């Protein structure tokens with residue numbers, strides 16, 4: 093079966109997490125992703141958080157499936173010639189270098205556009221134009237500067253970063269959408285364009301509901317926040333809201349049977365208005381269906397602490413999975429807190445390819461997250477990440493058309509291999 097991006101070739105200059113997640117997605121959709129790595133070094137994540145000696149770290153393998161690797165020193169004269177040929181033969185260049193790196197390499201947008209007017213140049217940076225545009229940025233910096241940290245955690249605690257990599261993988265996703273959109277526009281204009289995505293902007297986009305609340309605050313307290321029920325005044329900025337739901341249907345994390353020993357024995361419970369009467373029946377409070385203090389959502393808002401405490405008495409009498417089964421029967425929205433162990437062992441996630449087992453020549457079998465986006469006419473086969481420079485010869489000859497003799501000359505120039513250390 094063909095893939096959605098068959099025939100699209102990506103020049104992948106990405107490293108660490110944000111850029112690689114983007115190009116991995118494009119690879120899953122069928123693009124030919126050529127990862128350019130520094131000879132002898134490669135993407136820094138190959139050696140970060142290593143768990144198996146002499147094998148690429150999971151940090152690298154889990155972000156670089158479905159790619160080929162070429163080693164190329166782009167500061168070497170011959171290396172630059174090869175890069176020019178790559179630019180002429182690819183559709184998209186994706187990079188997440190620090191600010192100014194590509195220009196310092198000698199590959200400005202103007203130069204790339206002159207070499208290949210159809211090329212799309214897609215970049216991730218920490219910040220967009222403004223006071224911080226020259227700053228290097230990692231995940232948690234983006235979470236802190238994009239509004240996630242100030243709105244995550246408990247009111248009386250520190251700002252918190254989340255385990256979801258919304259700065260890196262989130263921005264990678266945004267960029268991937270920008271790239272396929274630019275590819276679509278190119279079918280009409282015939283021209284490439286620059287696509288940029290700043291991690292701060294990506295995080296803020298994902299924190300959109302908090303900017304909503306910031307503006308609502310000017311018109312009174314945020315009545316769905318537990319802070320309102322606690323009788324604590326709001327300041328002039330959106331506070332951290334613990335596990336309160338971010339929408340109009342109040343929700344909380346509640347203890348389930350076994351919570352004393354199991355740190356994940358909890359369920360998220362949403363008191364969705366249309367199923368309020370069913371909730372009352374399930375928890376054994378049928379009079380709340382008609383009692384004016386509880387019957388309608390506005391009446392419940394100042395009483396959410398009491399209401400959730402009563403619901404928790406019920407959830408504590410069930411395991412999180414028992415509670416999930418019962419509540420789903422009544423169409424009450426809820427979700428058990430699943431540990432990474434539970435997710436790794438989940439049968440249905442394996443069956444859909446959301447969790448996949450991949451075999452690697454140096455580390456053996458490992459688990460990864462497969463493509464979360466399922467397409468009926470473009471299925472995803474997850475193939476292992478490349479070894480450093482594994483496809484250098486193949487790319488030089490098959491993609492760029494160099495002869496065996498030319499490849500030997502390129503290699504002799506030191507463009508594809510790290511200088512040998514003196515014995």
Ligand code: CAO
Pocket residue numbers: 107108109110111128129130131164165166167188189190191192193196197216217218227228229230231260
């Ligand atoms: N051949 C020769 N040199 C190469 C090369 C190659 N194939 N690939 C990279 N390099 C060089 C670059 O030319 C650059 O050198 P100069 O600084 O001399 O110009 C250097 O390697 C890479 O610089 P960098 O700034 O990208 O890397 P860093 O490790 O210092 O910083 C990071 C990493 C992530 C902080 C920075 O790249 C960044 O801010 N990126 C943008 C935001 C981003 O994506 N952050 C998320 C990362 S995941 O948490």
